[in-house]
Each structure stands twice: as structure tokens, then as C-alpha cells.
Amino acid sequence: xxxxxxxxxxxxxxxxxxxxxxxxxxxxxxxxxxxxxxxxxxxxxxxxxxxxxxxxxxxxxxxxxxxxxxxxxxxxxxxxxxxxxxxxxxxxxxxxxxxxxxxxxxxxxxxxxxxxxxxxxxxxxxxxxxxxxxxxxxxxxxxxxxxxxxxxxxxxxxxxxxxxxxxxxxxxxxxxxxxxxxxxxxxxxxxxxxxxxxxxxxxxxxxxxxxxxxxxxxxxxxxxxxxxxxxxxxxxxxxxxxxxxxxxxxxxxxxxxxxxxxxxxxxxxxxxxxxxxxxxxxxxxxxxxxxxxxxxxxxxxxxxxxxxxxxxxxxxxxxxxxxxxxxxxxxxxxxxxxxxxxx
Amino acid sequence: xxxxxxxxxxxxxxxxxxxxxxxxxxxxxxxxxxxxxxxxxxxxxxxxxxxxxxxxxxxxxxxxxxxxxxxxxxxxxxxxxxxxxxxxxxxxxxxxxxxxxxxxxxxxxxxxxxxxxxxxxxxxxxxxxxxxxxxxxxxxxxxxxxxxxxxxxxxxxxxxxxxxxxxxxxxxxxxxxxxxxxxxxxxxxxxxxxxxxxxxxxxxxxxxxxxxxxxxxxxxxxxxxxxxxxxxxxxxxxxxxxxxxxxxxxxxxxxxxxxxxxxxxxxxxxxxxxxxxxxxxxxxxxxxxxxxxxxxxxxxxxxxxxxxxxxxxxxxxxxxxxxxxxxxxxxxxxxxxxxxxxx
DNA sequence: GGCTCACGTGGGATCGATCCCATGCGGCCC
DNA sequence: GGGCCGCATGGGATCGATCCCACGTGAGCC
Numbered sequence: 001x002x003x004x005x006x007x008x009x010x011x012x013x014x015x016x017x018x019x020x021x022x023x024x025x026x027x028x029x030x031x032x033x034x035x036x037x038x039x040x041x042x043x044x045x046x047x048x049x050x051x052x053x054x055x056x057x058x059x060x061x062x063x064x065x066x067x068x069x070x071x072x073x074x075x076x077x078x079x080x081x082x083x084x085x086x087x088x089x090x091x092x093x094x095x096x097x098x099x100x101x102x103x104x105x106x107x108x109x110x111x112x113x114x115x116x117x118x119x120x121x122x123x124x125x126x127x128x129x130x131x132x133x134x135x136x137x138x139x140x141x142x143x144x145x146x147x148x149x150x151x152x153x154x155x156x157x158x159x160x161x162x163x164x165x166x167x168x169x170x171x172x173x174x175x176x177x178x179x180x181x182x183x184x185x186x187x188x189x190x191x192x193x194x195x196x197x198x199x200x201x202x203x204x205x206x207x208x209x210x211x212x213x214x215x216x217x218x219x220x221x222x223x224x225x226x227x228x229x230x231x232x233x234x235x236x237x238x239x240x241x242x243x244x245x246x247x248x249x250x251x252x253x254x255x256x257x258x259x260x261x262x263x264x265x266x267x268x269x270x271x272x273x274x275x276x277x278x279x280x281x282x283x284x285x286x287x288x289x290x291x292x293x294x295x296x297x298x299x300x301x302x303x304x305x306x307x308x309x310x311x312x313x314x315x316x317x318x319x320x321x322x323x324x325x326x327x328x329x330x331x332x333x334x335x336x337x338x339x340x341x342x343x
Numbered sequence: 344x345x346x347x348x349x350x351x352x353x354x355x356x357x358x359x360x361x362x363x364x365x366x367x368x369x370x371x372x373x374x375x376x377x378x379x380x381x382x383x384x385x386x387x388x389x390x391x392x393x394x395x396x397x398x399x400x401x402x403x404x405x406x407x408x409x410x411x412x413x414x415x416x417x418x419x420x421x422x423x424x425x426x427x428x429x430x431x432x433x434x435x436x437x438x439x440x441x442x443x444x445x446x447x448x449x450x451x452x453x454x455x456x457x458x459x460x461x462x463x464x465x466x467x468x469x470x471x472x473x474x475x476x477x478x479x480x481x482x483x484x485x486x487x488x489x490x491x492x493x494x495x496x497x498x499x500x501x502x503x504x505x506x507x508x509x510x511x512x513x514x515x516x517x518x519x520x521x522x523x524x525x526x527x528x529x530x531x532x533x534x535x536x537x538x539x540x541x542x543x544x545x546x547x548x549x550x551x552x553x554x555x556x557x558x559x560x561x562x563x564x565x566x567x568x569x570x571x572x573x574x575x576x577x578x579x580x581x582x583x584x585x586x587x588x589x590x591x592x593x594x595x596x597x598x599x600x601x602x603x604x605x606x607x608x609x610x611x612x613x614x615x616x617x618x619x620x621x622x623x624x625x626x627x628x629x630x631x632x633x634x635x636x637x638x639x640x641x642x643x644x645x646x647x648x649x650x651x652x653x654x655x656x657x658x659x660x661x662x663x664x665x666x667x668x669x670x671x672x673x674x675x676x677x678x679x680x681x682x683x684x685x686x
Numbered sequence: 687g688g689c690t691c692a693c694g695t696g697g698g699a700t701c702g703a704t705c706c707c708a709t710g711c712g713g714c715c716c
Numbered sequence: 717g718g719g720c721c722g723c724a725t726g727g728g729a730t731c732g733a734t735c736c737c738a739c740g741t742g743a744g745c746c
Contacts, residue, residue: 064732288631407702
């Protein structure tokens with residue numbers, strides 16, 4: 001038990017609860033009760049302990065507490081790529097809600113790899129996070145975490161529907177509505193530009209697109225459903241092919257912000273004017289869409305609300321581990337700008 | 344010691360190293376040596392232990408390890424706002440480098456508040472992070488963390504220059520060069536739009552601006568240095584005032600991406616054409632700047648490189664706690680687009 | 687007076703992994 | 717043959733906070 005602070009105010013050793021107890025002239029148990037507020041402590045003793053803690057700049061060692069309590073006060077967040085504004089804003093939303101409830105954030109990115117997701121999940125298990133919020137890329141993460149009894153909430157898309165809580169948006173409806181708008185403007189040749197249709201997001205956005213066309217009696221043209229890789233460059237070249245003069249659609253619906261960026265760049269590359277030569281709408285309202293001219297009409301998702309709902313769901317799951325899984329649906333909001341025009 | 348796994352493969356209790364040791368028929372010490380790779384273990388014994396661990400789905404409890412070792416394998420990251428692409432990309436860069444070195448990320452946002460920074464720092468101390476990467480908003484965080492002997496690296500701006508490691512860009516030079524370009528195009532009335540000049544970033548960008556003008560023999564016009572609040576709306580209205588017809592500058596240099604967005608929106612609001620009516624350049628090349636027409640000329644910062652350098656610096660600091668502080672400077676790259684024009 | 691009960695405090699076990707130290711064994715060298 | 721050293725293993729203390737339990741005191745009640 002040496003000195004705790006050197007001449008410059010730098011601590012040579014961290015104060016432990018034992019130091020606080022000694023300084024306050026009580027036992028460790030009493031100091032613990034005073035600091036945590038659980039159990040009986042006389043008022044004057046509590047104050048003496050708190051003063052001693054303050055004085056020694058005592059910061060409780062969370063690792064010791066977590067070890068004893070078998071759970072930490074942090075939430076694991078696993079997203080694909082923080083450079084994508086959707087994930088960044090989602091993470092910000094989760095972080096805000098987590099902080100509001102006294103949790104800190106352990107953040108990991110997977111770059112879209114299922115393998116990386118499981119590795120991140122292993123870290124979560126090891127650090128005993130209280131729960132995990134994940135945008136899954138396969139069922140593996142959820143399976144892994146569930147096996148280890150770690151509460152999970154899937155956000156944005158679902159791979160373990162029915163077996164795991166989830167927070168999603170109404171993809172089908174958002175998609176259908178934005179296509180209905182295009183149809184209302186007289187469009188008949190509407191392309192869907194999409195990266196995959198196996199995840200719930202892609203599948204439902206695809207289905208919403210089909211439903212809108214079907215309801216209007218417009219036959220589906222398979223050539224107008226174009227798939228692309230997941231990054232901007234792939235989207236840009238796939239879009240360039242889609243926009244070649246022969247058989248060009250009059251409108252394009254990009255199923256997410258990355259694809260929209262690809263279409264936008266390809267249209268610029270080809271000298272196509274939006275909306276004069278082409279109407280363009282997007283699922284997911286990225287920040288750039290309100291900065292370009294014309295602004296893009298998009299199906300906006302409230303990422304902060306998604307993140308907050310995910311944390312709330314997680315906390316309820318933690319409180320009631322055996323309750324039935326719940327899927328929360330957040331509504332979308334179509335943001336009308338100037339990238340569409342009547343035909 | 345009950346069963347570890349129930350009928351569905353869900354673990355009823357987590358396997359501990361003791362379970363692994365018993366399953367492999369060795370002591371906890373030997374199991375620990377086999378699993379960590381530190382100390383002597385016979386080859387066949389090691390394999391038996393690893394097999395047992397695999398079999399029991401053993402995941403070492405990091406909280407126990409951290410408690411014993413008095414330090415965790417995670418790095419704290421503290422930024423202002425993930426919704427700002429600069430911070431998101433910086434965090435992504437830090438995360439990538441951290442992962443590459445076996446560290447996980449504890450992420451916190453402060454919304455620009457010094458108070459929130461200290462609170463986040465307290466969490467970092469409590470969880471015994473190995474070190475912290477921070478974009479400081481005052482000297483408080485660094486002071487607090489240093490007192491508690493937590494290694495810190497300041498990124499983007501410095502508040503504890505000389506007392507703390509830092510990774511920054513050459514703000515003065517980036518700023519000067521982009522202004523020189525404007526001067527080369529014939530501009531004389533160049534406004535600087537800036538939020539603050541007390542942080543190193545603002546101060547140096549301001550100084551670079553002044554240096555370029557001085558070198559060209561252009562007198563400083565204090566009316567052309569306009570300050571604004573830190574959010575887009577504040578920037579937008581301040582920019583609107585700056586761009587009123589009487590005495591309007593021919594070019595504006597926005598000192599960061601948020602300010603650039605404010606100017607961009609204000610120019611649109613006022614019907615000003617860029618670059619015909621106004622040249623605009625920015626410090627910090629945000630993603631939207633390559634999507635708008637005309638594209639914005641900007642001083643680009645490599646956020647991934649900043650993040651990686653910060654992690655490397657942190658790891659060296661951890662390895663040599665008493666070494667002299669080092670400031671690493673990352674170079675900037677002017678990205679020329681079409682938002683400027685000769686006058 | 688003896689009983690219960692609320693309040694208040696301290697001792698000691700506990701969480702799970704690490705690591706120091708003691709011990710044992712076999713080979714090798716002088 | 718004795719001593720030394722490398723290899724290999726296990727026992728037990730340790731990290732810091734929590735929390736169960738035992739114990740003590742004094743008030744209130746029959």
C-alpha cells in the first residue's frame with residue numbers, strides 16, 4: 001500500500017475500494033454498500049465514504065465488477081461499414097440510447113463478412129456484453145450468440161426471424177409507395193436496381209416493387225430488375241449498362257444508398273439529365289441526396305429511431321430472457337424532392 | 344458443476360478453464376499455458392487441452408483476464424459525432440487498425456461537450472482500456488486520462504501539445520495551398536468561413552489563409568473572416584449573411600465539411616451559381632463533394648491513415664510509457680474539382 | 687423481561703484466469 | 717556419481733468488487 005498520488009497529481013497506483021474503506025474507517029463491505037447504494041448504510045458513514053472516494057479519485061474497476069456479476073454494462077454493436085452513412089447513423093442512434101441507459105458501446109465492423117461477424121461475436125461473448133445489436137449478413141452470428149446465451153437484436157434485416165428480436169422498417173410498403181408515385185407520374189418502364197434479394201431487405205423491397213407494378217396492371221419485365229455488387233464502383237458500372245440507350249427505363253428505383261450513388265454517377269458519366277432523361281428514386285435517404293441538384297426523392301429511414309428501438313428491445317429481452325421474440329417495425333417516410341418527373 | 348449444454352445445443356452455463364482442465368485431465372495451470380501459449384506444455388497435452396476447449400465451446404472470460412492483468416485488450420475511441428463523415432471515417436480507420444492488432448473498440452461520442460468527454464473518459468478508466476484515441480474539445484480529457492495513467496493520443500487537433508502524443512494533418516499548409524490556388528486564379532476577395540480559431544485546427548487553417556494572402560501582398564480584410572456556429576443550420580444562416588450582394592467575396596474557403604455544407608446550401612438558397620458567381624473550396628473532402636455539380640475542390644484528409652497512425656502511436660506509447668511525446672503529421676491532398684474558376 | 691424486527695456493520699467466500707513458485711524427472715557433463 | 721539444467725506439471729495466491737451471512741444494537745411490543 002504505497003502512496004496513491006505523486007507530486008504532479010499523477011496516480012502511481014489506482015485507488016481500490018479497500019483504500020477508500022480504510023480512508024473512511026470502514027470495511028470494504030460498507031464502502032461497497034455506500035458506493036453502490038445497495039443495502040443499509042448510515043447517512044454519515046455514506047457521506048464519509050463518498051468523500052473518501054472523491055478524495056482518492058476512486059474509479060471502480062469495472063472488470064472486477066463484471067467478473068463478479070457475470071455481465072458487463074456494455075452493449076456490442078456490429079455493423080458492416082461505418083463509412084456508409086446508414087450504419088454510422090444507426091450506430092450513433094444505438095450509442096445515444098445505450099448511453100441514456102448507462103451502457104457503453106463496444107463497436108465492431110465486419111465488412112460484410114459472415115466469418116468476421118462470428119469473430120466479433122466471440123469478442124462479445126468473451127467480454128460478457130449485456131447484449132448485441134447486429135445488422136446480420138447470415139444466420140451465423142445470431143446462432144453463435146444465442147448458443148452462448150447472449151441476447152441479440154437484429155436490425156435492418158432479419159436472418160433469424162421468429163427466433164430472435166428484430167427492429168426493421170416496412171420495406172415492402174416504402175418500396176411499393178415510392179413505385180406507386182412513379183406510376184402516378186406516368187412511368188411504365190421502371191427499373192429496380194438491387195444488390196441481392198436473399199436478405200429480408202432486398203426481398204421485401206423487390207416484392208414491394210412487384211406489388212406496385214402488379215396493382216397497376218404493368219407486366220413485370222425481368223430485364224428491368226438489375227442486380228449489382230455491393231460497392232459503389234460495381235454499382236456504377238452495372239448502372240452504366242442499365243442506362244445504355246436501347247431499352248433504357250424511364251425511371252430507376254435504387255434499393256439502397258450505395259446503389260443510388262452508383263446510378264447517380266453513371267447517369268452523370270453518360271450525360272443523362274435527371275429528371276429530364278431519367279427519374280431516380282432511392283431507398284434510404286443519405287445526406288448527399290439533399291445536397292445534389294436535383295435533390296433525390298427517397299424512402300427515408302430514421303436511423304436514430306432504429307438504433308433506439310433496438311436498444312429498448314434489447315433491454316426488455318435482458319429483463320425477460322424467456323419471453324417470445326418481438327419484431328418492431330419502424331415506419332419509413334418518403335422524402336419528395338426533384339428527381340422525378342411526369343412522363 | 345452441472346451439464347454445460349442442453350438438448351438444443353444452448354449452453355446452460357459457460358465453460359470455464361477449470362472445465363477444460365478437467366476434460367483434458369490436467370490442472371488449470373497447464374490448461375492456461377496450453378491456451379495462452381505461454382510457458383511449457385507437452386505437445387500432446389496441448390492438443391488434448393485445445394480439443395477439450397473446442398469441444399466445450401470454451402470462450403475465455405476476458406473480464407477475468409483483464410482483472411488479473413490490470414489492463415484490457417480494447418482501445419477507447421472518443422469522437423464528437425458519428426453522423427459527421429469525418430468522425431465516422433476516422434473511427435472506421437481506428438477500428439480497422441485496432442482489430443489488426445488484436446484490440447477491440449469501445450466507442451463513445453461527446454456531441455462536442457467537454458463534460459461528456461470527461462464522463463466517457465471515466466468509463467474508459469473504469470473498463471481499463473489499454474489506451475484512448477480522442478478528438479478533444481478541451482484539455483480536460485487528456486488531463487483526466489493522464490492522471491489515471493491511461494495512454495492517450497489526440498487526433499485531428501491538439502489540446503495538450505507537448506504533453507501528449509498526437510496525430511494531425513498539416514492544416515497550415517493545406518489551407519495555404521488551397522488559398523494560393525484561388526489567388527492564382529485571380530481572386531482577391533477571398534472569405535474564410537470558420538467556426539472557431541481557438542483549437543489547433545481552426546487556428547492553423549486561419550493562419551494558413553493569412554499566410555497565403557500576405558505572401559501575395561493582399562491586405563487582410565477582417566470582414567472577410569466570418570465565424571459561425573458548429574452545426575449546419577447555424578452555418579447556413581451565417582453563410583447567407585456572408586453572401587449578401589453588397590461586398591460579396593468572389594471566393595469562399597470553408598474551414599470544414601459542415602461549414603462547406605452551410606455555404607453550399609446558402610448559395611443554393613440565394614440562387615448563386617458556383618463557380619460562376621462564387622468559387623468555393625473546403626477543408627475536408629466529404630463524400631458529397633464529389634457527387635454534387637460542380638464537384639467541390641477540397642483539402643482531403645485521409646481519415647483511415649489518421650486512425651491507423653493514431654493506433655500505432657498508441658501502441659508505441661503503451662510499449663514505452665515514459666518516452667517523449669510525439670506528434671505525427673499526415674499530409675493532406677488537394678482534390679481539384681470544378682467549384683473554382685478564374686476571375 | 688423477553689421477544690421480534692429493522693437497521694447497520696464486518697468477515698470471508700466468490701467470480702475466472704493468470705502466474706509465481708515448488709516439485710519432479712530425465713539427460714548430460716565433468 | 718553427483719550436480720546442473722531444461723522441460724513439464726500442479727498448488728495456491730492474486731486481481732478488485734460484490735454479496736451472503738453472521739452478528740450486534742436498540743426500539744417497540746406483549
